[in-house]
Amino acid sequence: AQSVTQPDIHITVSEGASLELRCNYSYGATPYLFWYVQSPGQGLQLLLKYFSGDTLVQGIKGFEAEFKRSQSSFNLRKPSVHWSDAAEYFCAVGAYESSDMRFGAGTRLTVKP
């Protein structure tokens, strides 16, 4: 079965600084990859997804992610973080033969003023 590792439990960045959140997946074929964001007390919202094609995908709120097959990674990036980006971020991987997916443990982002 597919699995996801998010190595960083908590990251703190200053407002205006760049951000990179790491995600490593385990799956034998080409995965379906997702990044979700969860604001405090809320459900999850999709930021972006990768199924195939261009390995650099753009999402909402100025986020992007790059699929690197050789590194089994799908890292999330943002060039300039805003205070409103403080939230929990989840990477998820799905397999083509089913509709379910597996989530990582999440990375909590704190933004310093």
Next chain:
Amino acid sequence: DAEITQSPRHKITETGRQVTLACHQTWNHNNMFWYRQDLGHGLRLIHYSYGVQDTNKGEVSDGYSVSRSNTEDLPLTLESAASSQTSVYFCASSSGTQPNEQFFGPGTRLTVL
């Protein structure tokens, strides 16, 4: 607008009691999922359904059951609540036969005393 709702939003119950959490979606999605969210574990899949009368076990299904009698609803039942089932529960839905964006409900916070 289409949406996915969960009820109740908060529930306190006692060990050994049966509890049912409701999930209702108006997206007309075939796929519905139940997750639990615990610190350090991210979201873990409990049960999922690909359509009416279809149910499947996820990673952490022991002590939980679901039934799918229509497209819109997937109630989650804790047969005999245990303190280890204290958690935040999220319902989600998606369309298609392959991994796709899942739309999440607002969550139910369950406390088992």
